[in-house]
Amino acid sequence: MNTSRILECINGFRNSIAYLTSIIITVYVVLGVAAVSLDVNNLPGVLDVLNFDQSGTAQTLLTTLMAGMISLLVFSFSTVMSVLTQAGSNFSNKLVFGIMTEKRHQQVLGHYLGTILYLLILLLVPTNGDTPDTWRSLAVYLGAGMVINSLAMFVFFIHGASQSVQINAITQGLLVSTQLSLDKLRKRQDRDEYTCQTGEVDLRAGHPVHSRDSGYIQAVNFNALAGIARRHDLTIHISFSFGDFVVKKFPILIIEAASPPDNRLVEQMLACLEYVEGESTRDHYVNGLTQLMEVAIKALSPGINDPGTARLCIHQTTELLCQRLMMTPPNAMVDDDGRCLMSWREEDIESLLFRVFDPILHYGGRDLSICLSLLKAFKTLSNFAGPDDRPVIQAHADRVIQLMADHFTASLEVAFIEARLAGGLHRLHIDSRLPERSASS
Structure with missing residues (x-):
C-alpha cells in the first residue's frame, strides 16, 4: 500500500464517527481486562463491607445492568435516528451526517458501547469461589457507576439531539463552521508567501499528475506541497477547484519542470491532497454557502412551504458573503525571490453570487418576502x-426588481414594493418606482 493511500485511510478514520468512539471504548476494555486479570489482595480492610455475601448476586446484578444498557442503547439511537430522518427530509440530508459526527455524539456512543463491553468482560470471566473478592466486587460497583453515568449522558444526549435539529441551531452551526473556514483563508492572506496572481494559467503545458482515487478534495497541505516544489525546482498548478468531485485518472496537478516527475515524487505530491467524505464546511467555505442555499430551497418546496427558514438562510449567507467581499483570497505561493511555487483556483464573487442566490430566486421568485429579502441582501x-464587484451585485439586484415588476402587479403589491425599493443604506442605483413589465411576461 502506497504512502498516499495510507495517509488517506488515516485521515478518513480520523474524520469518521468511529475515531473518538473507538478511543473511549478502548479505555473501557482496558479497565475490564484489568478488573478480571489483576489479583489485588492488599486493599484496605474498610472496603470489605462492599463484598457480596451471597453467591450469584454479582452475576445477577451484572446481567441486569447489561440488559438495561442494551435497551438504553437501542432506545436512544432509534429515537435520534427518527429525529434526524425528519430533519433530513425538512432541511438537507447533508446535515444529518454532520450532526451524527459531532464529537459529543461520538462520546455518548463510546461510553454506551464501552460500558456494555466492560460488563460483558466481567460476565465472561468467572470469579474464584462462590462470591467475588473485594477487588472483583469493586469492579462490579464500577460497572454500576458506569451505567449511572450512561443514564445521565442519555438525558443530555436526547436534549442535545433535539436541539441540534432545530433550524436556528442548524443555520447557526453552518455559519460558525463557515466563518472558521474564512478565518483560515484570512490568515493565509496575511502571510507574505501567499499572493494573488491575475491571469489564467495554461494548464495544457506541463507534465500532468493523475489522481489515483475519486472523491472530494477539500484542501491541500500547502506548506508540504510548496516545500516539494522548492526542493525540486518546479512549479505545481492545481487544476481543480477545492470542493470539486475528482474522478479517478483525472489530471489534478500540472507540473512545470524540465522533466516529468518520477513515481516517488508523484506519491509525495498526492500525499499532500486531503480527501474527505462529503462536503466539509470547516475546510472549504463555499460548502457552507451552498448548504445554506440548499436548506433555503428545501424550505421553499411545496411540501414544506417555510419561507421563514429561507429568509433566515439568506441572512446567514449575506453575513458570510460580506466577510468574503472584504478579502482578496490568494491563489498562489511564491518563494523569497518571487518565483511561483504553486497556484490554484479561487472562486470569484460573480460565481459565488450566482451559485448561492440564483437557485433561491428560481424557487422563491413568486414569494414577495423572498424577493425583498434578496434585494435587501444585495443592498447590504x-x-x-x-x-470591481459592485456591477455584479447591481445586475443581480436589477434581476430581482424586474422579477417583482413582472409577478406582482396588484396596486397594493406595487405600493408595498415601491415603499421599500430604494430605501436603506446601499451603493446601488435603484429607482423608487418599479420598471415596466418585460415583454416575455
Whole structure:
C-alpha cells in the first residue's frame, strides 16, 4: 500500500464517527481486562463491607445492568435516528451526517458501547469461589457507576439531539463552521508567501499528475506541497477547484519542470491532497454557502412551504458573503525571490453570487418576502463590495426588481414594493418606482 493511500485511510478514520468512539471504548476494555486479570489482595480492610455475601448476586446484578444498557442503547439511537430522518427530509440530508459526527455524539456512543463491553468482560470471566473478592466486587460497583453515568449522558444526549435539529441551531452551526473556514483563508492572506496572481494559467503545458482515487478534495497541505516544489525546482498548478468531485485518472496537478516527475515524487505530491467524505464546511467555505442555499430551497418546496427558514438562510449567507467581499483570497505561493511555487483556483464573487442566490430566486421568485429579502441582501453586500464587484451585485439586484415588476402587479403589491425599493443604506442605483413589465411576461 502506497504512502498516499495510507495517509488517506488515516485521515478518513480520523474524520469518521468511529475515531473518538473507538478511543473511549478502548479505555473501557482496558479497565475490564484489568478488573478480571489483576489479583489485588492488599486493599484496605474498610472496603470489605462492599463484598457480596451471597453467591450469584454479582452475576445477577451484572446481567441486569447489561440488559438495561442494551435497551438504553437501542432506545436512544432509534429515537435520534427518527429525529434526524425528519430533519433530513425538512432541511438537507447533508446535515444529518454532520450532526451524527459531532464529537459529543461520538462520546455518548463510546461510553454506551464501552460500558456494555466492560460488563460483558466481567460476565465472561468467572470469579474464584462462590462470591467475588473485594477487588472483583469493586469492579462490579464500577460497572454500576458506569451505567449511572450512561443514564445521565442519555438525558443530555436526547436534549442535545433535539436541539441540534432545530433550524436556528442548524443555520447557526453552518455559519460558525463557515466563518472558521474564512478565518483560515484570512490568515493565509496575511502571510507574505501567499499572493494573488491575475491571469489564467495554461494548464495544457506541463507534465500532468493523475489522481489515483475519486472523491472530494477539500484542501491541500500547502506548506508540504510548496516545500516539494522548492526542493525540486518546479512549479505545481492545481487544476481543480477545492470542493470539486475528482474522478479517478483525472489530471489534478500540472507540473512545470524540465522533466516529468518520477513515481516517488508523484506519491509525495498526492500525499499532500486531503480527501474527505462529503462536503466539509470547516475546510472549504463555499460548502457552507451552498448548504445554506440548499436548506433555503428545501424550505421553499411545496411540501414544506417555510419561507421563514429561507429568509433566515439568506441572512446567514449575506453575513458570510460580506466577510468574503472584504478579502482578496490568494491563489498562489511564491518563494523569497518571487518565483511561483504553486497556484490554484479561487472562486470569484460573480460565481459565488450566482451559485448561492440564483437557485433561491428560481424557487422563491413568486414569494414577495423572498424577493425583498434578496434585494435587501444585495443592498447590504454593496456596502462591502469594491468597484470591481459592485456591477455584479447591481445586475443581480436589477434581476430581482424586474422579477417583482413582472409577478406582482396588484396596486397594493406595487405600493408595498415601491415603499421599500430604494430605501436603506446601499451603493446601488435603484429607482423608487418599479420598471415596466418585460415583454416575455
